[in-house]
Amino acid sequence: MPSSHTVTLRPAADTELANVEFTFGSSFPRPRERTIRQGYGFEIELPAVLDLLTAIDDGVLKAGDVKDLLQRVVGAMYEPADCWRYEDDEDKLAWCRRDGTCRTCDRHRSAFASSLAEAAERWRRWTLPEQYPYAAGNSKGLHEVGCPVLRRDMPQEFNPPAADDAEALRSFAHRKDAYDRSPRDLMPLSYHIPFVVMTTEETRAWMERNTGPRGGRYYHRCERCAPAP
Ligand SMILES: [Zn+2]
Ligand SMILES: [Zn+2]
DSSP states (O other), rough: OOEEEEEEEETTEEEEEEEEEEEEOOOGGGGGGGGGGTTEEEEEEEHHHHHHHHHHTTTTHHHHHHHHHHHHHHHHHTTTGGGGGGSSSSHHHHHHHSSOOOHHHHHHHHHHHHHHHHHHHHHHHHTTTTTTEEOOOOOOOOOEEEEEEEEHHHHHSOOOTTTTOOOHHHHHHHHHHHHSSOSSSOOOOOOOOOSSEEOOOHHHHHHHHTTOTSSSSSSSTTTTTTOOO
């Protein structure tokens, strides 16, 4: 989302331009492409530019000082404008590896932890078929846990990364944040358990939740194992 910012510029001790309007993210002019930290994606209102040029003409300011000032303003706006989101996915990954972590990783840290906890709980239940005899997949197919259709899609073993594994978090987070294709060179994450494993009680409640007011079913019962909780 483009954002607007208002900054009071003080290019010299006795010169002040109050409430100068900047925007970020509304245009990225190709012919002058550069890094965001060098001002790419930022715009400044024209009257302020003209006043700055007039001050240079009058000898009140030096062009170099104005340039330095604008670069500093860009630096100060990087956070509030959430410029990180606009950075290139491959760049973000490279900077993350260089620095050990990044904003993308911070943003997804708790989702990563929950995904690990959820997978561990699903796996725990999977190993206790007597207590948890039914399972449902993402497209709402209901099975008995012994069903071959389901067993085919379940992993053979469960080897989740440690919750503090930085490379695993990186892989999770940078995949989630990627615009289109996730960056190359991320470690594969294979701890996802594709089925929710449930007790008989929970399965009945699940069926009820997935049944419409007129009795229409939003789930399908597997033909192969014909579950009847
Ligand atoms: Zn990161
Ligand atoms: Zn089945």
